[in-house]
Amino acid sequence: MTEHLLIESGGPSAGQGCERFVEDALHLARSGRSTSLFLVDNAVTAAVRGAMPVLDRFVGEGGELMVDSVAVRQRALEPGDFVAAARIVEMDDVASMILAADTRVVWH
Numbered sequence: 001m002t003e004h005l006l007i008e009s010g011g012p013s014a015g016q017g018c019e020r021f022v023e024d025a026l027h028l029a030r031s032g033r034s035t036s037l038f039l040v041d042n043a044v045t046a047a048v049r050g051a052m053p054v055l056d057r058f059v060g061e062g063g064e065l066m067v068d069s070v071a072v073r074q075r076a077l078e079p080g081d082f083v084a085a086a087r088i089v090e091m092d093d094v095a096s097m098i099l100a101a102d103t104r105v106v107w108h
Contacts, residue, residue: 004035005097006027007107009033011042012051018043021108022054029063038094040068047086059085078105 005023010018022037029035037058039047046052047067059065066089067082079088097103 001034001102003097003103004033004101004107005038005094005103006035007038007040007094007105009041010011010108011039013045014041017108018046019052019054020054022046022052023060024106025063026058026061029058029061032048032062035062036064036066036097038053038066038068039071041071042067044071044077048077049081049083055083056085059083068094069096076091 004025004027006021008018008021012018012030025035025037044067047055047065055065063085065086067086069088069090074078082088098105
């Protein structure tokens with residue numbers, strides 16, 4: 001089965017593009033496709049509770065929400081700061097997904 005991996009680096013502070021990109025991930029998940037969203041760099045702030053409600057809908061449709069551990073530490077955030085479904089991951093985990101033959105990757 002094809003996995004869709006969407007990677008967001010800009011975050012809410014970069015403008016409306018981040019939310020539109022998350023909505024794209026939501027549409028993929030809603031259509032029944034296996035969809036993961038990885039937040040890296042400034043985008044990790046989108047996963048802070050209440051920052052971007054569309055993430056709750058994304059997870060509710062079966063999407064997997066991953067947050068970069070390095071970016072979390074750099075911003076002095078704690079696991080408890082994030083929406084419950086956020087999974088803090090290492091770059092090795094994401095690299096394995098990117099290199100998998102059945103993964104389609106879009107980086108924003």
